[in-house]
Amino acid sequence: MWERLYSKNGLAAKKIAELLNKIEVGTKVPRVADYSERLNIGRGTVQQAIKLLEEMKAIQTEARGHLGTFLVWKDDDVLLEIAGIAPLIGSMPLPYSRKYEGLASGIVEAFESTGKRVNLIYMRGATNRIESLRKKRCDYAVVSKMTADITLSDYPNLKILRSFGENTYVSAHKVFLADEEEMEIRDGMKVGVDKESMDQTQLTQLEFMNNNIEFVDVNYMQLFDKLSNKEIDATIWNADDKRMTRNFKSISFQSVEAQKLAKDTSQAVIIIESERESEMNEKWEAVTEKKILQVQQSVEKGEVIPRY
Numbered sequence: 001m002w003e004r005l006y007s008k009n010g011l012a013a014k015k016i017a018e019l020l021n022k023i024e025v026g027t028k029v030p031r032v033a034d035y036s037e038r039l040n041i042g043r044g045t046v047q048q049a050i051k052l053l054e055e056m057k058a059i060q061t062e063a064r065g066h067l068g069t070f071l072v073w074k075d076d077d078v079l080l081e082i083a084g085i086a087p088l089i090g091s092m093p094l095p096y097s098r099k100y101e102g103l104a105s106g107i108v109e110a111f112e113s114t115g116k117r118v119n120l121i122y123m124r125g126a127t128n129r130i131e132s133l134r135k136k137r138c139d140y141a142v143v144s145k146m147t148a149d150i151t152l153s154d155y156p157n158l159k160i161l162r163s164f165g166e167n168t169y170v171s172a173h174k175v176f177l178a179d180e181e182e183m184e185i186r187d188g189m190k191v192g193v194d195k196e197s198m199d200q201t202q203l204t205q206l207e208f209m210n211n212n213i214e215f216v217d218v219n220y221m222q223l224f225d226k227l228s229n230k231e232i233d234a235t236i237w238n239a240d241d242k243r244m245t246r247n248f249k250s251i252s253f254q255s256v257e258a259q260k261l262a263k264d265t266s267q268a269v270i271i272i273e274s275e276r277e278s279e280m281n282e283k284w285e286a287v288t289e290k291k292i293l294q295v296q297q298s299v300e301k302g303e304v305i306p307r308y
Contacts, residue, residue: 017053021074021083056082057078059073088111090139093124093129094124099168099170100240105296105299109292114287126151126196133158140272142270144267145269147199148269151271157273157275162284165267166267168293170239175234176236182233189214191235195217200237202261203236203258203265204235228247
């Protein structure tokens with residue numbers, strides 16, 4: 001049956017599938033004459049195309065006399081596949097915190113509420129996500145505003161598509177200490193830093209710029225073990241990571257510069273390639289920040305189960 005999509009009727013079905021994807025179940029669908037005029041194809045071809053979509057279990061319509069024909073059921077995934085509209089691919093941070101789980105769930109649900117699909121891939125380190133975007137392995141990347149600002153100065157062909165406001169990427173960054181007896185940063189400490197995380201690297205440099213300490217290059221997935229084994233004395237990390245907050249003492253930033261920068265590291269933004277701005281605006285048109293943040297907050301409060 002899928003081979004029939006390459007026939008005259010099938011090509012019409014692909015165009016109609018794209019239009020039907022934007023129509024809500026329970027609403028009236030355009031008349032055959034409307035499709036014929038809009039797509040510049042014969043009425044018979046339109047009728048056969050709609051029949052093909054029903055045979056492929058993409059839609060189910062119901063004629064209601066003088067009221068017209070209504071869409072009573074549709075399979076969005078099948079419609080999108082028939083229309084040849086691939087779901088967007090977004091690059092996200094690893095979902096190790098409720099906030100990241102909520103953000104991913106919000107993006108998925110916001111797209112689904114508009115009848116669209118989105119696929120998410122999860123990558124450690126903002127530099128890796130940005131590189132994935134630049135190499136066209138994904139359509140957009142989720143990073144902090146601070147990372148986006150630095151990235152856009154290096155790569156002017158990228159731009160911010162959406163901004164979600166403070167405390168949407170992380171609630172706060174803290175300095176975590178291996179020794180609970182420690183009260184502050186002291187000279188001679190070993191401080192762990194993951195250079196693939198722009199946020200952590202920049203904050204670490206600002207917070208410890210006046211201290212005589214040793215920087216230790218650490219994959220952030222190893223920070224917990226390194227602190228536990230006292231292989232490092234301190235590190236800056238996301239306070240939303242419950243494993244860190246439950247096991248280690250933390251202190252706030254002392255550096256005024258780090259405190260200022262932390263506001264930008266708390267904001268989630270979406271960056272895209274500038275040349276695709278029109279296309280991405282169209283695909284994100286009905287996806288609202290409000291919907292995404294509502295889901296994120298519900299996940300954080302434990303009111304809904306993460307789904308991403």
